[in-house]
Amino acid sequence: MxxxxxxxxxxxxxxxxxxxxxxxxxxxxxxxxxxxxxxxxxxxxxxxxxxxxxxxxxxxxxxxxxxxxxxxxxxxxxxxxxxxxxxxxxxxxxxxxxxxxxxxxxxxxDYVWPPPPEKARIKFVNIIKGKDYFESSGIDKVLSVLAGEHTGTTFERPYAVAVDATGNIYVSDTSLKKVFVFDVTQKQIRTIGDKGSAKLQSPIGIAIASSNKIFIADSKVRRVFAYDLEGNLLFGIGEENEFASPTGLAFDSSSSRLYVVDTNNHLVRVYNDEGKFLFTFGKRGGDDGEFNFPTNITVHKGKVYVVDTINGRVQIFDLEGKFVSKFGQLGNTPGYFSRPKGIALDSFGHIYIVDAAFDNFQLFNEKGEALMFIGQAGAGIAEFQLPAGIFIDKDNYIYVVDQLNARVQVFQFIGKE
Incomplete structure (x- = not known):
């Protein structure tokens, strides 16, 4: 394409x-x-x-x-x-x-990309910004954006997003120091990490295990916490000085492993779903398998994708941490990266990379070849201010965290391949 x-x-x-x-x-x-x-x-x-x-x-x-x-x-x-x-x-x-x-x-x-006359591949679906997610129709939200209305906002500084098997949506907020859960069954919002003795201080990455554990990385406390679906704390991961700055999380159901990006240590730590340490991979550098302030991570069909932010690339590993391939480099045109952050893959294997400096997200094929990008700076539909996390669910709905606009924008891949 x-x-x-x-x-x-x-x-x-x-x-x-x-x-x-x-x-x-x-x-x-x-x-x-x-x-x-x-x-x-x-x-x-x-x-x-x-x-x-x-x-x-x-x-x-x-x-x-x-x-x-x-x-x-x-x-x-x-x-x-x-x-x-x-x-x-x-x-x-x-x-x-x-x-x-x-x-x-x-x-x-409809808002679709690419625009006509080309065949549409992605469409805009919804905006998540607070309690109105369960109360307002799609048309109401579009009108609200067009009219510049910002009422009903729940978030202050959202960062990561994840969706569980039942469709519940989890959004971390580093400013409010908690994770919001949009419960689609109860049609209500609840929170995790803001009650009890072990309160979150700077929640970043979110990963949901097949065992229904919710893992949340706290970069300030420098630990990863595990919760049940009701928000009860189960255990914490990380002894003193084990992490320098845990950020991105990913869980692989096939191996029951949790992958944790330790940004300031320039490596990835791997644990089982009970929090037992297994191994690490990576070190600081620019060669294959080395990182320079990695931030986000995802696992897809037996491969681990790590956003190597300052090196301006994505590196791909097997589940054991062995280097497989890489793509991307620093630049200021489509297909290049400036400040890559969130990463996710859809069911067709397309790779989505959020770029905080470009205020957009780009699509690549499995070979790392650029396909298209969506977004620009602003506060309208498909406009972003410092976007961060991204998540794609089983139905190819694409959730993109729009940090400074304090919302999550939802799209869907509607192509056939």
Whole structure:
């Protein structure tokens, strides 16, 4: 597959206009108006917008209202927040019924990559940022992002994400010092590591064992802790000075082994699922099998993939830590790395690498050849601010931690190969 050009701003011409910006030039609106509008935010057949803090509504009976003819019902940027929230909620609710004029039932278009006319391989699915994950529809969340709303945020500085066999989602937060669990059965959020005597101080990596143990790396305490599914502490791994900085975790079900990246020691430590130490591999350097501040790790079909961050590459090993191959190098164009972090593989063997400096994630084939990338800096859909962890579940849903935007964005690989 040829490497596509840089993914465009998926909001197209939807832009944030400064308070000094004049109204856009006269233009007829075709109803419904959404992604191709020069106005910041448009709500279905209402022809309503938010412009510099004002709520602007056009004549509902006319689907070709020029910009000059819209009526201002707002006052100043200091418009009552409750009233604004009410109006936005009202418009969002009726959007499903009045998204276009007459009987039009057009929905918000899918966000897919690569963009048409190429065959779509990945689509945007959802945003996880807090309790609204169980309360809001997908359309509500898209509207919230487009409108710049940030209510209901649970996270402060999320880092890693994992999903268990039942679909529960685990997100570590280094700032709040706990791991959030989005329980899909109970449709509620609970936490791990913020109760009892052994509280987490800086949770980073998460790995879930086939025995239903949840392993969490704490880089400040310099230990790895094991919990049951209810969040009860089972045991800790790591004697004094055993770890310098445990970060990325991966669990291999076939061998019941836990792989722990020790970033500041430039190696990987391996344990069984009861926390017994087995062996290490790697040392500091730039040769094959050597690391320079590795950060993240994953296991897929008998191979261990380690992100060798400062060396700007990914190294691949067998389960015993024997070097197999590598790919990647430092650079500033697609296919290269600047600050690689999270890593995951889908069921087809595609390798996904998050790059915190590029604010995106890139896809590679099994040979390490670049296929495409998704993302750019920003706060919109498929935009990131210092992305970190990534996880792909059995249904090829892709969970990407968007640190500074305090959320997890969810995509899905929809290709056939």
């Amino acid at each position: 040829m490497l596509p050009r840089k993914t465009p701003d998926i909001r197209h011409q939807i832009k944030n206009l400064s308070s000094q910006s004049p109204l856009p030039e006269r233009r007829d609106w075709s109803c419904p108006l959404m992604a191709d509008s020069p106005i910041p935010y448009v709500f279905g057949g209402f022809g309503a917008v938010i412009f510099n803090g004002n709520i602007i509504v056009s004549d509902l009976g006319n689907c070709n209202i020029p910009i000059n003819d819209i009526s201002f019902i707002g006052t100043k940027i200091g418009i009552n927040k409750i009233m604004k929230l009410f109006i936005i909620t009202f418009l969002s609710f009726y959007m499903l019924l009045l998204f276009g004029c007459g009987t039009s039932k057009e929905a918000i278009p």
